[in-house]
Amino acid sequence: MVTLRNVGLRYGSGPEVLRGLDLDLAPGSFHFLTGRSGAGKSSLLSLLHLSQRPSRGLMAMFGKDVNEVPRRQVPAMRRRVGVVFQDFRLLDHLSAAENVALPLRLAGRLPAADIRNYVAEMMAWVGLTDKTDARPPTLSGGEKQRVAIARAVIGGPRLLLADEPTGNVDREMGERLMTLFVKLNGLGTTVLIATHDPALPTRFAYPVLRLEDGRLDADQPAAAPA
16 A cells, blocks of 8 residues: 655755655554654655655555656545544535535545435534534534544545544544544555554554654554553
């Protein structure tokens, strides 16, 4: 699914924020990504979302060398990736349901009635049935987080990237969202979750990747769930 070999990333003429990364994410794998604030987690997710291209090294996704993909083909590749950003990136002029429906509408493969049904099911799963018509500025941080997660997973992406997906919700909702990610992974989606919460990986038996000063440690086994 994803291969990085000696990848570096810098912004403009600044120093490298990611250095010498080697990484393999197999299809259907599930990893946590940890590290202190400023270690480069968001930069790595930005690379994998194709918002940035590596400054050096090999980066391949879906069997293609990213540096050789024409820019006009990048949006189509990006539609295979579901992403939950820390700042949500919801469209304020659309309702919560309309934000969630965006990936399905952009794909253009489903009739409107099916999209409405899928969106209703997803809004119910994240506990926001009563917020269907609400606009993002009227939502709390936790509600925005859940809308962003619903939007990221509704299209059944091949790769799901989530930056602190449980950071703005309570423990009960966090567990519910993690159950959603696990179910999506069981359907074949590759999942990478960045988190500052040291307790989160210990509750799920998935390997942990650790970033430290822009460098990536080898996979570490997570502690068995209690």
